[in-house]
Amino acid sequence: MTKENLPKSGYTLAKIAVGGAILIGLGAATMAYAQSKPLKVVDKVELDKYLGVWYEVARKPMSFQNKCDRDVTATYTLNENGNVQVDNRCVQKNGQTAQSVGEAFVQNAPFNSKLKVSFLPEAIRWIPAGRGDYWILKIDDHYQTVLVGEPRRNYMWVLSRTPHPDQTVINEYLEYAKSVGYDLNDLIHTKQTAK
Template sequence: MTTNDLPKAGFKLAKIAVGGVVLIGLGMATMAYAKNKPLHTVEKVELDKYLGVWYEVARKPMYFQNKCDRDVSATYTLNENGNIGVDNRCYSKDGQLNESVGEAFIKNAPFNTKLKVSFLPESVRWLPVGRGDYWVLKIDDAYQTVLVGEPRRRYLWVLSRSAQPDQAVVKEYLDYAQSIGYDIGDVIYTKQTQK
């Protein structure tokens, strides 16, 4: 390289730097735009296919799962009243089983894509307070992987029928979450010791 080439090299580096800044800016603008758009659910959830055991494979951090270190699962059953029984389980670092039993109320039957979940004591669950949103945002036709969130995009779960799912599928679901406005920079990948 000669001294005549230095200005050319500096110009090329400046172009690359500007291009990188523009790409980062476009990515951030796209995410901000997606975050301001209304959040859409899947078209319909067939409850009989959705019921059963799901393993958590990824989630955004949330205070009510602070004790969960590994082996997080959710089991959904149909109650006699037509609501969904929810049994969430996980193990803490010291190996203690933590369990939360609640009930999910379908808010948009017959589509079944928007639910409200309550973990209040059973005797007062009928009160329409203390309920969290549970929206089905993406699910495959075979009901093997699901993305669940809520309209403010603070909470997010990727659930699978397998405790050890294909990581390419998990990435696909997280990429989709990002495309609809979720910040996935702080996602926790759940440790699952079962096969």
């Protein structure tokens, strides 16, 4: 059927469909390009400024957090061997608090922006197997908001020093995550009940 033979509404719908297909194709191509580029980390992280309590604001789904319902936090402290102790906590759907304690090992000192985290029992944590990537992708100068991810872009967290951060700031971090190739269609916005 030619343009002349189509009813006016049919011709308009055809244009919308073609335009939509082009936009979807461009979006997919942009995402594929962003995902094929190496994931950049921040230039440098001052570990002493990074330590302390962070509240999870948003994340991509991760199996070990499946039971977490709300109030997800991560607390980082230096341990005696100079590595970072990781203390993750959340409140589950049944109201119980779940805790997972691990250790983070800096991979690119003195820049400290690439770490590997192990949640193996403490006695065997020195074994490199089973360590997950923890890359710091974006952080503000005052260490109030951070975007953490890993090179395959399967996992990602936005953390804040406050349980209820400015949504404009969070949107900026999420937009940055999209710009470096993260698919946020399955993003989970974390419920925080702390004041």
